[in-house]
Amino acid sequence: MTGRDGGADLAPIGNSPVVILVRPQLADNIGAVARAMGNGGLFHLRLVAPRDGWPQEKAWRNASGADRILDNLTIHDTVAEAVADLHRVVATCPRPRHIVKPLLTARGAAAELRVICARDLRAGILFGPERAGLDNDDMACADTLVRYPLNPGFMSLNLSQAVMVMAYEWWTADDVTLPRRLMTNETAVATKGELDNFLGHLVAELDACGFLRNKPKRPGMVRNIRHLFERGEVTVQELRTLHGIVTELALGRRQRGRTEKDGDAAAD
Protein backbone atom coordinates (compact mmCIF):
# COMPACT_ATOMS: atom_id res chain seq x y z
CA MET A 1 0.00 0.00 0.00
CA THR A 2 1.34 3.42 -0.87
CA GLY A 3 -1.53 5.62 0.23
CA ARG A 4 -1.99 7.06 -3.27
CA ASP A 5 -5.51 8.11 -3.96
CA GLY A 6 -5.83 8.30 -7.74
CA GLY A 7 -6.91 6.18 -10.62
CA ALA A 8 -10.02 4.31 -11.61
CA ASP A 9 -12.39 2.80 -9.08
CA LEU A 10 -11.19 -0.76 -9.68
CA ALA A 11 -12.16 -3.64 -7.41
CA PRO A 12 -12.13 -7.43 -7.66
CA ILE A 13 -14.81 -8.83 -9.99
CA GLY A 14 -15.93 -12.12 -8.48
CA ASN A 15 -13.31 -14.77 -7.75
CA SER A 16 -10.54 -14.07 -10.24
CA PRO A 17 -7.02 -15.48 -10.64
CA VAL A 18 -3.99 -13.87 -9.02
CA VAL A 19 -1.32 -12.60 -11.43
CA ILE A 20 2.16 -13.41 -10.08
CA LEU A 21 5.14 -11.64 -11.64
CA VAL A 22 8.31 -13.56 -10.86
CA ARG A 23 11.43 -11.40 -10.47
CA PRO A 24 10.08 -8.58 -12.67
CA GLN A 25 12.80 -6.17 -13.78
CA LEU A 26 11.14 -2.98 -14.98
CA ALA A 27 8.72 -0.87 -12.96
CA ASP A 28 7.29 0.42 -16.26
CA ASN A 29 6.27 -3.11 -17.11
CA ILE A 30 4.70 -3.67 -13.70
CA GLY A 31 2.55 -0.58 -14.29
CA ALA A 32 1.62 -1.75 -17.77
CA VAL A 33 0.74 -5.17 -16.35
CA ALA A 34 -1.64 -3.54 -13.84
CA ARG A 35 -3.30 -1.62 -16.67
CA ALA A 36 -3.71 -4.78 -18.76
CA MET A 37 -5.13 -6.61 -15.73
CA GLY A 38 -7.69 -3.85 -15.26
CA ASN A 39 -8.66 -4.11 -18.94
CA GLY A 40 -9.35 -7.80 -18.54
CA GLY A 41 -11.11 -7.63 -15.17
CA LEU A 42 -8.26 -9.03 -13.07
CA PHE A 43 -7.31 -7.39 -9.78
CA HIS A 44 -4.97 -9.46 -7.58
CA LEU A 45 -1.26 -8.92 -8.24
CA ARG A 46 1.75 -10.43 -6.47
CA LEU A 47 5.41 -9.68 -7.09
CA VAL A 48 8.15 -12.17 -6.30
CA ALA A 49 11.48 -10.45 -5.61
CA PRO A 50 11.13 -7.43 -7.93
CA ARG A 51 14.64 -6.57 -9.11
CA ASP A 52 14.58 -2.87 -8.24
CA GLY A 53 12.57 -3.12 -5.02
CA TRP A 54 9.13 -1.81 -4.28
CA PRO A 55 7.28 0.57 -4.43
CA GLN A 56 8.45 2.26 -7.65
CA GLU A 57 6.81 5.53 -8.65
CA LYS A 58 7.23 4.68 -12.35
CA ALA A 59 4.83 1.77 -12.05
CA TRP A 60 1.99 4.07 -10.98
CA ARG A 61 2.83 6.54 -13.76
CA ASN A 62 2.62 3.75 -16.34
CA ALA A 63 -0.57 2.17 -15.01
CA SER A 64 -2.87 4.75 -16.63
CA GLY A 65 -5.28 4.71 -13.73
CA ALA A 66 -4.99 1.08 -12.60
CA ASP A 67 -3.60 2.42 -9.31
CA ARG A 68 -5.84 0.29 -7.12
CA ILE A 69 -4.21 -2.87 -8.48
CA LEU A 70 -0.74 -1.57 -7.61
CA ASP A 71 -1.92 -0.21 -4.23
CA ASN A 72 -3.14 -3.67 -3.26
CA LEU A 73 -0.34 -5.89 -4.60
CA THR A 74 1.75 -8.00 -2.23
CA ILE A 75 5.48 -8.75 -2.26
CA HIS A 76 6.92 -12.23 -1.77
CA ASP A 77 10.43 -13.63 -1.44
CA THR A 78 9.88 -16.88 -3.32
CA VAL A 79 7.46 -18.40 -5.81
CA ALA A 80 6.62 -21.13 -3.28
CA GLU A 81 5.58 -18.46 -0.77
CA ALA A 82 3.57 -16.55 -3.39
CA VAL A 83 1.52 -19.61 -4.36
CA ALA A 84 1.20 -21.22 -0.91
CA ASP A 85 -2.47 -20.27 -0.40
CA LEU A 86 -3.54 -21.12 -3.96
CA HIS A 87 -5.18 -24.35 -5.09
CA ARG A 88 -4.20 -24.25 -8.76
CA VAL A 89 -1.30 -22.49 -10.48
CA VAL A 90 -0.68 -22.17 -14.20
CA ALA A 91 2.68 -20.99 -15.51
CA THR A 92 3.21 -19.20 -18.81
CA CYS A 93 5.90 -21.00 -20.76
CA PRO A 94 6.81 -19.55 -24.15
CA ARG A 95 9.57 -22.04 -24.94
CA PRO A 96 9.39 -25.85 -24.92
CA ARG A 97 10.89 -27.45 -21.81
CA HIS A 98 11.59 -30.96 -20.69
CA ILE A 99 8.76 -31.03 -18.22
CA VAL A 100 5.82 -33.38 -18.04
CA LYS A 101 2.82 -31.18 -17.38
CA PRO A 102 -0.50 -30.40 -18.98
CA LEU A 103 0.03 -27.68 -21.58
CA LEU A 104 -2.82 -25.32 -22.41
CA THR A 105 -3.35 -22.55 -24.92
CA ALA A 106 -4.27 -19.15 -23.47
CA ARG A 107 -7.88 -19.80 -24.41
CA GLY A 108 -7.83 -23.27 -22.91
CA ALA A 109 -6.30 -21.88 -19.72
CA ALA A 110 -8.91 -19.12 -19.49
CA ALA A 111 -11.71 -21.67 -19.78
CA GLU A 112 -10.13 -23.85 -17.06
CA LEU A 113 -9.46 -20.86 -14.80
CA ARG A 114 -13.12 -19.84 -15.10
CA VAL A 115 -14.15 -23.32 -13.96
CA ILE A 116 -11.61 -23.36 -11.13
CA CYS A 117 -12.71 -19.93 -9.89
CA ALA A 118 -16.39 -20.86 -10.18
CA ARG A 119 -15.61 -23.75 -7.78
CA ASP A 120 -14.35 -21.15 -5.26
CA LEU A 121 -10.79 -22.42 -5.54
CA ARG A 122 -7.98 -19.86 -5.63
CA ALA A 123 -5.98 -19.80 -8.86
CA GLY A 124 -2.80 -18.04 -9.90
CA ILE A 125 -0.95 -17.34 -13.15
CA LEU A 126 2.86 -17.14 -13.10
CA PHE A 127 4.73 -14.84 -15.49
CA GLY A 128 8.52 -14.93 -15.66
CA PRO A 129 11.07 -12.12 -15.77
CA GLU A 130 11.38 -10.06 -18.96
CA ARG A 131 14.45 -11.73 -20.43
CA ALA A 132 14.72 -15.30 -19.24
CA GLY A 133 11.15 -16.26 -18.43
CA LEU A 134 10.39 -18.69 -15.63
CA ASP A 135 13.11 -21.14 -14.68
CA ASN A 136 12.56 -24.84 -14.04
CA ASP A 137 12.23 -24.40 -10.28
CA ASP A 138 9.55 -21.74 -10.78
CA MET A 139 7.65 -24.06 -13.08
CA ALA A 140 7.80 -26.90 -10.60
CA CYS A 141 5.46 -24.75 -8.43
CA ALA A 142 2.78 -24.85 -11.12
CA ASP A 143 0.39 -27.67 -11.98
CA THR A 144 -0.19 -26.60 -15.58
CA LEU A 145 1.71 -24.77 -18.31
CA VAL A 146 0.27 -22.21 -20.72
CA ARG A 147 1.74 -21.44 -24.12
CA TYR A 148 0.09 -18.90 -26.43
CA PRO A 149 -0.27 -19.79 -30.07
CA LEU A 150 1.83 -17.06 -31.74
CA ASN A 151 4.22 -16.66 -34.66
CA PRO A 152 6.99 -19.21 -33.96
CA GLY A 153 9.32 -16.98 -35.98
CA PHE A 154 8.96 -14.13 -33.48
CA MET A 155 7.96 -15.24 -30.00
CA SER A 156 9.60 -12.39 -28.05
CA LEU A 157 6.58 -11.13 -26.13
CA ASN A 158 6.65 -8.09 -23.85
CA LEU A 159 5.68 -8.95 -20.25
CA SER A 160 2.66 -6.66 -20.20
CA GLN A 161 1.58 -8.00 -23.61
CA ALA A 162 1.73 -11.53 -22.20
CA VAL A 163 -0.49 -10.45 -19.30
CA MET A 164 -2.78 -8.59 -21.74
CA VAL A 165 -3.42 -11.72 -23.81
CA MET A 166 -4.22 -13.77 -20.71
CA ALA A 167 -6.40 -11.03 -19.18
CA TYR A 168 -8.23 -10.61 -22.50
CA GLU A 169 -8.86 -14.35 -22.72
CA TRP A 170 -10.00 -14.41 -19.07
CA TRP A 171 -12.56 -11.70 -19.79
CA THR A 172 -13.62 -13.18 -23.13
CA ALA A 173 -14.14 -16.64 -21.62
CA ASP A 174 -17.13 -15.24 -19.73
CA ASP A 175 -18.31 -12.81 -22.39
CA VAL A 176 -21.46 -13.27 -24.43
CA THR A 177 -21.03 -10.45 -26.96
CA LEU A 178 -22.20 -11.59 -30.38
CA PRO A 179 -19.24 -11.78 -32.79
CA ARG A 180 -21.16 -9.64 -35.30
CA ARG A 181 -23.83 -7.05 -34.65
CA LEU A 182 -25.06 -3.95 -36.44
CA MET A 183 -24.64 -0.76 -34.47
CA THR A 184 -27.97 0.92 -34.93
CA ASN A 185 -28.17 3.28 -31.96
CA GLU A 186 -31.59 5.02 -31.99
CA THR A 187 -32.80 3.23 -35.10
CA ALA A 188 -33.43 -0.42 -35.94
CA VAL A 189 -32.74 -2.87 -38.74
CA ALA A 190 -35.53 -2.64 -41.32
CA THR A 191 -37.73 -5.62 -42.02
CA LYS A 192 -37.92 -7.19 -45.45
CA GLY A 193 -41.38 -5.57 -45.82
CA GLU A 194 -39.97 -2.10 -45.11
CA LEU A 195 -37.17 -2.71 -47.61
CA ASP A 196 -39.69 -3.96 -50.18
CA ASN A 197 -41.77 -0.82 -49.66
CA PHE A 198 -38.73 1.32 -50.50
CA LEU A 199 -37.85 -0.80 -53.54
CA GLY A 200 -41.44 -0.40 -54.76
CA HIS A 201 -41.06 3.39 -54.44
CA LEU A 202 -37.70 3.34 -56.26
CA VAL A 203 -38.91 1.13 -59.10
CA ALA A 204 -42.05 3.24 -59.60
CA GLU A 205 -39.90 6.36 -59.99
CA LEU A 206 -37.46 4.51 -62.28
CA ASP A 207 -40.43 3.47 -64.42
CA ALA A 208 -41.70 7.04 -64.42
CA CYS A 209 -38.36 8.53 -65.48
CA GLY A 210 -37.79 5.91 -68.15
CA PHE A 211 -34.73 4.21 -66.57
CA LEU A 212 -36.53 0.85 -66.84
CA ARG A 213 -38.22 1.35 -70.20
CA ASN A 214 -36.36 -1.58 -71.84
CA LYS A 215 -39.09 -4.16 -71.27
CA PRO A 216 -37.05 -7.37 -71.86
CA LYS A 217 -34.26 -6.17 -69.52
CA ARG A 218 -36.57 -4.70 -66.89
CA PRO A 219 -37.05 -7.82 -64.67
CA GLY A 220 -33.29 -8.47 -64.46
CA MET A 221 -32.50 -4.82 -63.74
CA VAL A 222 -35.10 -4.68 -60.97
CA ARG A 223 -33.65 -7.88 -59.52
CA ASN A 224 -30.09 -6.53 -59.58
CA ILE A 225 -31.14 -3.34 -57.79
CA ARG A 226 -32.86 -5.50 -55.18
CA HIS A 227 -29.72 -7.62 -54.77
CA LEU A 228 -27.67 -4.52 -53.93
CA PHE A 229 -30.05 -3.30 -51.25
CA GLU A 230 -30.66 -6.79 -49.82
CA ARG A 231 -26.92 -7.42 -49.34
CA GLY A 232 -26.50 -5.64 -46.00
CA GLU A 233 -28.82 -4.95 -43.15
CA VAL A 234 -30.46 -1.58 -43.86
CA THR A 235 -31.87 0.47 -41.00
CA VAL A 236 -35.28 2.09 -40.77
CA GLN A 237 -33.55 5.49 -40.67
CA GLU A 238 -31.53 4.72 -43.80
CA LEU A 239 -34.70 3.68 -45.63
CA ARG A 240 -36.30 7.04 -44.72
CA THR A 241 -33.23 8.78 -46.17
CA LEU A 242 -33.39 6.66 -49.32
CA HIS A 243 -37.11 7.42 -49.75
CA GLY A 244 -36.25 11.11 -49.45
CA ILE A 245 -33.39 10.86 -51.98
CA VAL A 246 -35.60 9.13 -54.56
CA THR A 247 -38.43 11.60 -54.03
CA GLU A 248 -36.15 14.63 -54.30
CA LEU A 249 -34.27 13.34 -57.36
CA ALA A 250 -37.54 12.57 -59.12
CA LEU A 251 -39.02 15.92 -58.14
CA GLY A 252 -35.93 17.80 -59.30
CA ARG A 253 -36.05 16.00 -62.61
CA ARG A 254 -39.74 16.82 -63.07
CA GLN A 255 -39.30 20.46 -62.00
CA ARG A 256 -36.52 20.95 -64.51
CA GLY A 257 -39.01 19.63 -67.11
CA ARG A 258 -36.78 16.87 -68.32
CA THR A 259 -38.14 14.14 -70.58
CA GLU A 260 -37.78 10.39 -70.37
CA LYS A 261 -34.99 10.53 -72.94
CA ASP A 262 -32.54 11.97 -70.36
CA GLY A 263 -32.62 8.65 -68.54
CA ASP A 264 -30.74 6.93 -71.39
CA ALA A 265 -27.16 7.25 -70.17
CA ALA A 266 -27.89 5.91 -66.72
CA ALA A 267 -29.80 2.95 -68.11
CA ASP A 268 -26.77 1.52 -69.95
Place this chain on the structure above:
Amino acid sequence: MTGRDGGADLAPIGNSPVVILVRPQLADNIGAVARAMGNGGLFHLRLVAPRDGWPQEKAWRNASGADRILDNLTIHDTVAEAVADLHRVVATCPRPRHIVKPLLTARGAAAELRVICARDLRAGILFGPERAGLDNDDMACADTLVRYPLNPGFMSLNLSQAVMVMAYEWWTADDVTLPRRLMTNETAVATKGELDNFLGHLVAELDACGFLRNKPKRPGMVRNIRHLFERGEVTVQELRTLHGIVTELALGRRQRGRTEKDGDAAAD
Protein backbone atom coordinates in the same frame (compact mmCIF):
# COMPACT_ATOMS: atom_id res chain seq x y z
CA MET B 1 13.21 2.72 -45.14
CA THR B 2 16.04 3.55 -42.82
CA GLY B 3 18.72 1.16 -44.05
CA ARG B 4 19.01 -0.47 -40.63
CA ASP B 5 20.11 -4.06 -40.81
CA GLY B 6 19.15 -5.64 -37.50
CA GLY B 7 16.36 -7.61 -35.96
CA ALA B 8 14.57 -10.83 -36.69
CA ASP B 9 14.17 -12.20 -40.19
CA LEU B 10 10.52 -11.21 -40.45
CA ALA B 11 8.59 -11.33 -43.72
CA PRO B 12 4.93 -11.32 -44.74
CA ILE B 13 3.12 -14.60 -43.97
CA GLY B 14 0.59 -15.09 -46.76
CA ASN B 15 -1.93 -12.34 -47.45
CA SER B 16 -2.31 -10.56 -44.14
CA PRO B 17 -4.10 -7.35 -43.13
CA VAL B 18 -2.36 -3.98 -43.07
CA VAL B 19 -2.19 -2.27 -39.67
CA ILE B 20 -2.84 1.45 -40.02
CA LEU B 21 -1.95 3.72 -37.11
CA VAL B 22 -3.82 7.00 -37.44
CA ARG B 23 -1.94 10.05 -36.07
CA PRO B 24 0.15 8.00 -33.62
CA GLN B 25 1.81 10.15 -30.96
CA LEU B 26 4.61 8.14 -29.36
CA ALA B 27 7.48 6.48 -31.23
CA ASP B 28 7.77 4.01 -28.33
CA ASN B 29 4.27 2.85 -29.06
CA ILE B 30 4.98 2.49 -32.78
CA GLY B 31 7.91 0.22 -31.93
CA ALA B 32 5.79 -1.80 -29.50
CA VAL B 33 3.10 -2.08 -32.18
CA ALA B 34 5.66 -3.53 -34.62
CA ARG B 35 6.73 -6.08 -32.00
CA ALA B 36 3.11 -7.10 -31.32
CA MET B 37 2.49 -7.41 -35.07
CA GLY B 38 5.49 -9.73 -35.38
CA ASN B 39 4.17 -11.85 -32.50
CA GLY B 40 0.87 -12.30 -34.30
CA GLY B 41 2.27 -12.84 -37.79
CA LEU B 42 1.33 -9.43 -39.22
CA PHE B 43 3.83 -7.47 -41.30
CA HIS B 44 2.35 -4.51 -43.20
CA LEU B 45 2.30 -1.23 -41.27
CA ARG B 46 1.16 2.21 -42.38
CA LEU B 47 1.32 5.45 -40.42
CA VAL B 48 -1.04 8.34 -41.08
CA ALA B 49 0.49 11.67 -40.07
CA PRO B 50 2.64 10.53 -37.11
CA ARG B 51 2.73 13.45 -34.67
CA ASP B 52 6.51 13.63 -34.25
CA GLY B 53 7.48 12.83 -37.84
CA TRP B 54 9.28 9.77 -39.14
CA PRO B 55 11.66 7.93 -38.81
CA GLN B 56 12.14 7.95 -35.02
CA GLU B 57 15.06 6.02 -33.55
CA LYS B 58 13.04 5.22 -30.42
CA ALA B 59 10.63 3.09 -32.42
CA TRP B 60 13.41 0.71 -33.50
CA ARG B 61 14.76 0.56 -29.95
CA ASN B 62 11.33 -0.45 -28.63
CA ALA B 63 10.57 -3.00 -31.36
CA SER B 64 12.71 -5.76 -29.79
CA GLY B 65 13.81 -7.07 -33.16
CA ALA B 66 10.72 -6.37 -35.27
CA ASP B 67 12.90 -3.98 -37.31
CA ARG B 68 11.77 -5.32 -40.69
CA ILE B 69 8.22 -4.20 -39.98
CA LEU B 70 9.40 -0.65 -39.23
CA ASP B 71 11.86 -0.68 -42.16
CA ASN B 72 9.01 -1.45 -44.55
CA LEU B 73 6.24 0.77 -43.21
CA THR B 74 4.79 3.56 -45.33
CA ILE B 75 3.72 7.10 -44.38
CA HIS B 76 0.46 8.67 -45.51
CA ASP B 77 -1.10 12.12 -45.16
CA THR B 78 -4.69 11.03 -44.72
CA VAL B 79 -6.69 7.96 -43.80
CA ALA B 80 -8.40 8.05 -47.19
CA GLU B 81 -4.98 7.84 -48.89
CA ALA B 82 -3.82 5.05 -46.57
CA VAL B 83 -6.83 2.85 -47.37
CA ALA B 84 -7.21 3.73 -51.07
CA ASP B 85 -5.83 0.40 -52.38
CA LEU B 86 -7.66 -1.76 -49.82
CA HIS B 87 -10.91 -3.63 -50.41
CA ARG B 88 -12.06 -3.91 -46.82
CA VAL B 89 -11.23 -1.79 -43.78
CA VAL B 90 -12.17 -2.44 -40.16
CA ALA B 91 -11.78 0.28 -37.54
CA THR B 92 -11.17 -0.34 -33.85
CA CYS B 93 -13.73 1.58 -31.85
CA PRO B 94 -13.51 1.30 -28.08
CA ARG B 95 -16.35 3.68 -27.32
CA PRO B 96 -19.94 3.56 -28.63
CA ARG B 97 -20.61 6.05 -31.44
CA HIS B 98 -23.63 7.17 -33.34
CA ILE B 99 -22.66 5.28 -36.48
CA VAL B 100 -24.60 2.61 -38.31
CA LYS B 101 -22.01 -0.04 -39.16
CA PRO B 102 -21.47 -3.72 -38.53
CA LEU B 103 -19.76 -4.13 -35.17
CA LEU B 104 -17.52 -7.15 -34.57
CA THR B 105 -15.66 -8.52 -31.59
CA ALA B 106 -11.89 -8.96 -32.06
CA ARG B 107 -12.49 -12.67 -32.57
CA GLY B 108 -15.30 -12.06 -35.04
CA ALA B 109 -13.10 -9.58 -36.92
CA ALA B 110 -10.18 -12.02 -37.06
CA ALA B 111 -12.41 -14.70 -38.54
CA GLU B 112 -13.76 -12.28 -41.17
CA LEU B 113 -10.28 -10.95 -41.98
CA ARG B 114 -9.07 -14.52 -42.53
CA VAL B 115 -11.89 -15.05 -45.03
CA ILE B 116 -11.28 -11.71 -46.75
CA CYS B 117 -7.54 -12.40 -47.08
CA ALA B 118 -8.17 -15.96 -48.31
CA ARG B 119 -10.21 -14.37 -51.14
CA ASP B 120 -7.10 -12.38 -52.13
CA LEU B 121 -8.71 -9.11 -51.15
CA ARG B 122 -6.59 -6.52 -49.35
CA ALA B 123 -7.74 -5.71 -45.82
CA GLY B 124 -6.71 -3.08 -43.29
CA ILE B 125 -7.24 -2.44 -39.58
CA LEU B 126 -7.40 1.17 -38.34
CA PHE B 127 -6.15 2.11 -34.87
CA GLY B 128 -6.65 5.65 -33.56
CA PRO B 129 -4.27 7.97 -31.71
CA GLU B 130 -3.37 7.18 -28.11
CA ARG B 131 -5.65 9.64 -26.37
CA ALA B 132 -8.68 10.32 -28.52
CA GLY B 133 -9.01 7.23 -30.70
CA LEU B 134 -10.36 7.46 -34.22
CA ASP B 135 -12.63 10.40 -35.02
CA ASN B 136 -15.86 10.16 -36.95
CA ASP B 137 -14.22 11.10 -40.28
CA ASP B 138 -11.63 8.33 -39.80
CA MET B 139 -14.37 5.81 -39.13
CA ALA B 140 -16.28 6.83 -42.23
CA CYS B 141 -13.34 5.32 -44.18
CA ALA B 142 -14.05 1.89 -42.67
CA ASP B 143 -16.75 -0.59 -43.59
CA THR B 144 -16.82 -2.36 -40.23
CA LEU B 145 -16.14 -1.51 -36.58
CA VAL B 146 -14.35 -3.71 -34.06
CA ARG B 147 -14.82 -3.46 -30.31
CA TYR B 148 -13.01 -5.82 -27.95
CA PRO B 149 -14.97 -7.35 -25.13
CA LEU B 150 -13.11 -5.97 -22.07
CA ASN B 151 -13.89 -4.69 -18.60
CA PRO B 152 -16.33 -1.80 -19.19
CA GLY B 153 -15.09 -0.30 -15.92
CA PHE B 154 -11.56 0.13 -17.31
CA MET B 155 -11.41 0.36 -21.08
CA SER B 156 -8.28 2.50 -21.39
CA LEU B 157 -6.17 0.27 -23.62
CA ASN B 158 -2.60 1.04 -24.60
CA LEU B 159 -2.18 1.34 -28.40
CA SER B 160 0.29 -1.55 -28.64
CA GLN B 161 -1.95 -3.66 -26.39
CA ALA B 162 -4.85 -2.99 -28.76
CA VAL B 163 -2.71 -4.15 -31.69
CA MET B 164 -1.51 -7.15 -29.62
CA VAL B 165 -5.05 -8.39 -29.02
CA MET B 166 -5.94 -8.09 -32.71
CA ALA B 167 -2.66 -9.68 -33.87
CA TYR B 168 -3.14 -12.50 -31.36
CA GLU B 169 -6.69 -13.11 -32.60
CA TRP B 170 -5.47 -12.98 -36.22
CA TRP B 171 -2.90 -15.69 -35.49
CA THR B 172 -5.27 -17.76 -33.35
CA ALA B 173 -8.01 -17.71 -36.00
CA ASP B 174 -5.80 -19.91 -38.18
CA ASP B 175 -4.24 -21.96 -35.38
CA VAL B 176 -5.04 -25.60 -34.73
CA THR B 177 -3.21 -26.08 -31.39
CA LEU B 178 -5.28 -28.27 -29.09
CA PRO B 179 -6.51 -26.27 -26.09
CA ARG B 180 -5.10 -28.93 -23.74
CA ARG B 181 -2.20 -31.30 -24.29
CA LEU B 182 0.24 -33.10 -22.04
CA MET B 183 3.85 -32.13 -22.58
CA THR B 184 5.56 -35.50 -22.62
CA ASN B 185 8.78 -34.79 -24.55
CA GLU B 186 10.67 -38.09 -24.94
CA THR B 187 8.09 -40.17 -23.14
CA ALA B 188 4.41 -40.95 -23.81
CA VAL B 189 1.14 -41.13 -21.93
CA ALA B 190 0.72 -44.58 -20.41
CA THR B 191 -2.13 -46.82 -21.48
CA LYS B 192 -4.71 -48.06 -19.00
CA GLY B 193 -3.02 -51.48 -19.17
CA GLU B 194 0.37 -50.02 -18.19
CA LEU B 195 -1.28 -48.14 -15.34
CA ASP B 196 -3.09 -51.32 -14.23
CA ASN B 197 0.21 -53.18 -14.26
CA PHE B 198 1.68 -50.64 -11.84
CA LEU B 199 -1.40 -50.71 -9.61
CA GLY B 200 -1.07 -54.50 -9.49
CA HIS B 201 2.54 -54.12 -8.35
CA LEU B 202 1.60 -51.53 -5.74
CA VAL B 203 -1.33 -53.51 -4.35
CA ALA B 204 0.77 -56.70 -4.13
CA GLU B 205 3.37 -54.86 -2.05
CA LEU B 206 0.67 -53.23 0.08
CA ASP B 207 -0.76 -56.69 0.72
CA ALA B 208 2.71 -57.98 1.58
CA CYS B 209 3.45 -55.18 4.07
CA GLY B 210 0.04 -55.42 5.69
CA PHE B 211 -1.29 -51.98 4.65
CA LEU B 212 -4.38 -53.71 3.20
CA ARG B 213 -4.89 -56.37 5.88
CA ASN B 214 -8.35 -55.05 6.90
CA LYS B 215 -10.35 -57.43 4.67
CA PRO B 216 -13.74 -55.60 4.71
CA LYS B 217 -12.08 -52.26 3.91
CA ARG B 218 -9.62 -53.64 1.35
CA PRO B 219 -11.76 -53.34 -1.82
CA GLY B 220 -12.64 -49.71 -1.12
CA MET B 221 -9.03 -48.82 -0.26
CA VAL B 222 -7.76 -50.38 -3.48
CA ARG B 223 -10.41 -48.50 -5.43
CA ASN B 224 -9.48 -45.19 -3.79
CA ILE B 225 -5.80 -45.69 -4.62
CA ARG B 226 -6.80 -46.45 -8.21
CA HIS B 227 -8.93 -43.28 -8.35
CA LEU B 228 -5.92 -41.13 -7.41
CA PHE B 229 -3.66 -42.56 -10.10
CA GLU B 230 -6.40 -42.62 -12.75
CA ARG B 231 -7.16 -38.91 -12.24
CA GLY B 232 -4.43 -37.49 -14.45
CA GLU B 233 -2.62 -38.75 -17.49
CA VAL B 234 0.47 -40.61 -16.23
CA THR B 235 3.45 -41.10 -18.53
CA VAL B 236 5.34 -44.31 -19.21
CA GLN B 237 8.43 -42.73 -17.63
CA GLU B 238 6.51 -41.76 -14.49
CA LEU B 239 5.19 -45.33 -14.18
CA ARG B 240 8.77 -46.63 -14.36
CA THR B 241 9.67 -44.22 -11.55
CA LEU B 242 6.64 -45.30 -9.49
CA HIS B 243 7.52 -48.99 -9.97
CA GLY B 244 11.03 -48.18 -8.73
CA ILE B 245 9.71 -46.25 -5.71
CA VAL B 246 7.41 -49.09 -4.66
CA THR B 247 10.14 -51.71 -5.14
CA GLU B 248 12.72 -49.71 -3.17
CA LEU B 249 10.32 -48.84 -0.34
CA ALA B 250 9.29 -52.50 -0.01
CA LEU B 251 12.90 -53.65 -0.16
CA GLY B 252 14.00 -51.14 2.46
CA ARG B 253 11.18 -52.23 4.72
CA ARG B 254 12.09 -55.91 4.33
CA GLN B 255 15.81 -55.20 4.83
CA ARG B 256 15.07 -53.33 8.04
CA GLY B 257 13.19 -56.48 9.11
CA ARG B 258 9.93 -54.64 9.89
CA THR B 259 6.75 -56.55 10.61
CA GLU B 260 3.24 -56.13 9.26
CA LYS B 261 2.27 -54.17 12.38
CA ASP B 262 4.20 -51.10 11.26
CA GLY B 263 1.61 -50.58 8.50
CA ASP B 264 -1.11 -49.68 11.02
CA ALA B 265 -0.83 -45.92 11.12
CA ALA B 266 -0.84 -45.50 7.35
CA ALA B 267 -3.85 -47.77 6.98
CA ASP B 268 -6.19 -45.52 8.98
